[in-house]
Amino acid sequence: MKLGLLGYGKMGRAIEQVALAQGLEIAWRISRDNRAELNIALLRQADVVIEFSRPEAAYEHVMLCLQAGVPVVCGTTGWNEQLAAAKSYCLEHKGAMLWASNFSIGVNLFFALNRHLAQLMEQRPEYSAALTEVHHIHKLDAPSGTALTLVNEIIANNIRSDGWALSPTLPGPGDIPVTAIREGEVPGTHIVNWHSEVDDITIEHRAHSRMGFASGAVLAATWLHGKTGYFGMGDVLGL
Numbered sequence: 001m002k003l004g005l006l007g008y009g010k011m012g013r014a015i016e017q018v019a020l021a022q023g024l025e026i027a028w029r030i031s032r033d034n035r036a037e038l039n040i041a042l043l044r045q046a047d048v049v050i051e052f053s054r055p056e057a058a059y060e061h062v063m064l065c066l067q068a069g070v071p072v073v074c075g076t077t078g079w080n081e082q083l084a085a086a087k088s089y090c091l092e093h094k095g096a097m098l099w100a101s102n103f104s105i106g107v108n109l110f111f112a113l114n115r116h117l118a119q120l121m122e123q124r125p126e127y128s129a130a131l132t133e134v135h136h137i138h139k140l141d142a143p144s145g146t147a148l149t150l151v152n153e154i155i156a157n158n159i160r161s162d163g164w165a166l167s168p169t170l171p172g173p174g175d176i177p178v179t180a181i182r183e184g185e186v187p188g189t190h191i192v193n194w195h196s197e198v199d200d201i202t203i204e205h206r207a208h209s210r211m212g213f214a215s216g217a218v219l220a221a222t223w224l225h226g227k228t229g230y231f232g233m234g235d236v237l238g239l
Helices: 010-021 032-037 055-068 080-092 105-121 145-157 211-224 233-237
Strands: 002-006 025-030 048-051 072-074 096-099 128-135 163-166 175-182 189-195 200-206 229-231
Touching (some): 002 010, 010 025, 025 032, 055 080, 055 096, 072 211, 080 096, 080 229, 105 233, 128 145, 145 163
Parallel strands (some): 002 025, 048 072
Antiparallel strands (some): 128 189, 189 200
């Protein structure tokens, strides 16, 4: 299988390392330096495209892949307002797209745990949720896409939560406070805390490197090959 790498920064290079170790071929690599070479003919040289770029470029990149009829795995976050349009186009034109806020297998298990805990807490009004995420200083969006997935899934699974507020904005009634910290070269830490007057229950995922994300992205690309539809990592992992 031939992969196209649309975005060739730190994540793109980590994905390349994983893909080559698995015997996959890299058809092409597009970075900011050679973006002028991006066109539909180039896209079609790959069996699946993996897109990790910048929020302002992701929608255009994904739509080009869908228009070229090439399956696309997208891990860029921070473009949620346009995601529904890309999904609609994919389904209408029988394309293949897989988007995830985080491709780490561990994080997706963490998502499932978060959903279950939120359901348990629906009947426990003495507990209130808060979320903290920590990333490297180069990360462009805040809160992270992973944090948004976590907080939105709490809201979806707990009727007492109906919104969120990013610190330092003061949360209103029913809002979940979210704190985004940018420091050093932290790959990604996410903490969900449920607090009561008598105790705290905390679940946490701490990434050690980008390789977990890269391995998940390559797994997703292998899984998506030959399929049509719009998917997430939950589909890949049977969650």
